[in-house]
Amino acid sequence: MAEIIAALDEKGANKLLATAIAIIGPKTKSGSGTLGPFVANYSITGTLTSGNVDLIPPNTIRIVDLRLDWSLSLSFGFDLSTILPDIHIPQVCIDIPCVGEVCTPEISIDWPTITIPVSFSDFLKTTADFQLAISLSGGKWKVEAVILAIPNLQFGATTVALLAAIGAAATIVLLPIPFIGPFLALAVDAILAVIAIGGVTGFLGPIITPFISGLRIPIYEQPQQFEVLPATSAVDPKVDIVLDLVAAEIQHNGLEDELVLTADISP
């Protein structure tokens, strides 16, 4: 039997993981992606909240209803040239007697790219399985719950809402453009309808998945040279022990599943 044993029941594990996940805090990433003809630069912030923990022997921690609150700031570059033909009127010169050659100016209209900002926030819930990973690295023992596989993220109504938000933001930007504004707004709405839910899911998936796919939840972290007592005076130096071995597993004991951490020490 191990020299030191510490154990948590599912209630304790719920509390521990809720705290550990809360400590991870909000994470932000940014990049760019394409949504149909649009190129979007994005910045997204995600915050995780633990759900219900189910301890499954010998080595699985399942979190049901793991929640990710995310807030997305999009900046769409909408190139008007994709729906309006560029206008190019070449120079025309006429030779007028007594006046000489008269030329009209060359006219080129290259439609600009209009930036459409969109902010959108939502959350999703998923069920994820984690495995206990134990490591000794850089003089520290760590036990982490590492996500086993990328869960299937269901966006559901989010996609419809995001499409609507993009359409509304585009309308606000495009409508004031003289003459062609209403036409452009209608054109964008038509494009969004073509992109549809599948397109938005394909856009959101790669952006949001990394918040969960690389998840490592810290459960235990202590230096191998473990301080029992700090130094309190010149004649009372600190007292250390060595954590020779740390292990962790899920055990079924009696009627309960428990997260059990063990350690062997030496002076």
Next chain:
Amino acid sequence: MSLTEAEAVFASIHETALNDLLTAFFTDRPRYLVYGSPSFVPVTTVAETTMPAIAFPGVPGGIQWRIRLGIPSIDLFKQTMQLPPELSLDPGEFGVGLDVELCLDCHRLRIDPRPPREKPNERKEEKRPKDERHPLQEVTCCRLKVFAVGHLERVMTVTGEDAIVFAVDAVEIVDIKPDRLEAVLECLLFMILQAVFAEVRLPLRALRAGAFQLIPVVGPLIEDDRIKMRGNL
């Protein structure tokens, strides 16, 4: 039966690891094992603790002494260490065995003559032959094997951490005659061991190697050769 039983968190340490903790404590702070008056220990250092000499009229500088303890070995109930028949290990108790060395700096005293001699330089000859006389100065020591039993108490460390100490309840020295001399020495060591162990405050955090948080509701208990605690996160 689950480890946590009705609580959310459980922690326990086996007596082997507990002895490793004590060894670490006394190795890093050996002064808690060695106490002596100034002729033995002039100043307190990491290695030794200085104490006053025992004042006694006519003994210049007092009686010089030193006590040196070995690193104690703890046995948590159930009993595996052999104890003297006078001691028994009951549920919830610990037994401990250790070596103790007691030393005195023994001096022959020069008696101040009264009334003063007529010839101050004249010394009175001692009648006892030289080889029978006590030396002028001699460090006299004895080594004892001491056993004790006790229980745990919850205390705070000097830095305010929740901790345990070993409270000594009874001490036994084997094979000293006459019995009353044994009783006197046991009384002396009972007081000394109580005081020494009261300084060895082991944080609950160390007893669970820093794993999880634990606000004790049940324990610390001694059972199955382990100290066990159960509580909330």
